[in-house]
Amino acid sequence: MQQPPAGLPHTRTRSVHWLVTAVTLAAVLAGAALVGPGDDTATASAPPAAAPDPHTARYPLNCGRAGLDVVGQGGAGLDGDGRPETVAVVRCASGGGTPPSGVYVLEPSAEPGGVPRVAATLVDPAQKMSVTGFSVRGGVISATLLGYSAPSVPRCCPDLRRSVQWRRQGGKFTLTAAPVAGSV
Structure with missing residues (x-):
């Protein structure tokens, strides 16, 4: 096997070769830093907005000195604007x-x-109903409403029960009620 003859110009490195390589690399890096990622990349990596805190809202409910209790809550994007909403079940303490x-x-x-x-x-609390089985999933709000058939029914023991769901359609929430048990 034959060795390349010593002294050929393409087999020796010189300082000028290293200098040209360093300058070229610096130019490429500087160009990449100037161009950088676009604004849309930075926006896309921003954290999603948090759903509103139901404990800080002002509700159209007068409880006097008793105060309010938030007894249920769920967050979801319900109106398609990209910001989450919160659905809260609230009653007087x-x-x-x-x-x-x-x-x-x-x-x-x-x-x-x-x-x-x-x-x-x-x-509306004026409807005198209690809410159980509350959930918010996939843009659907579900609950079971408990109520009273007459003023003489003790407030401890609701005698009416109905499962319901709300969905946002056409800018408003529409209510769908499940059939009353035994009504079919």
Whole structure:
């Protein structure tokens, strides 16, 4: 096997070769840093907005000194604007018994750090119903509503029960009720 003859120009490295390589590499890196990722890449990696905190909202419910209890909550994107809403089940605080519940959809405040606003009332406490089996999944709000057939029915023992669901359609929440047991 024959060795390449010593002294051929393409077999020796010189300082000028290293200098040209370093300058070329520096130019490529500087160009990449100037071009960088576009603004849409930075926006896409931003964390998603948090759903409104139901404990900070102001509800259309007067409980006097008793205060409010948030007894259920769920967050989801319900209106397609990319910001999550919160659905909250709220009632007046009580040492005993079961005060009527309200179900409210909360939207984030328009101001950073502002108070969430009530965008919709799904169940008004004036209807004197209690809410159980509450959930928010895939844009569907589900609950079981408990009520009373007459004022003489004790407030501890609701005698009416109905499973319901709400979906946002055409900018409003539409209610779908399951058939009453034994009605078919």
